[in-house]
Amino acid sequence: MTRLSPEQKLKFIEQGRVFGYPRCCCEAFLLRFDMPVAELMAEPPRKLHGTGFVPCLECNKKSEEELCSIIKENRVHPTPFPHA
Numbered sequence: 001m002t003r004l005s006p007e008q009k010l011k012f013i014e015q016g017r018v019f020g021y022p023r024c025c026c027e028a029f030l031l032r033f034d035m036p037v038a039e040l041m042a043e044p045p046r047k048l049h050g051t052g053f054v055p056c057l058e059c060n061k062k063s064e065e066e067l068c069s070i071i072k073e074n075r076v077h078p079t080p081f082p083h084a
């Protein structure tokens, strides 16, 4: 993983907002860039795998239906979620 500059992080959060991803999840995802690989490997599998969205541990407890409706409600981006 590459370390991100503060500008890249801000851009990432903004992009996440456009996609309708909860801010807590975007911030948790950014922290993953600074995490050791061993720690990442030890993490539980996340919901909605393969959609481009990685929920934070707290949101990962919600059902995929619940997460999808949160994202759809907040989404500004024209492409509907999940774009598989």
Ligand SMILES: [Zn+2]
Residues within 6 Å of the ligand: 022, 023, 024, 025, 026, 055, 056, 057, 058, 059, 060
């Ligand atoms: Zn979250």
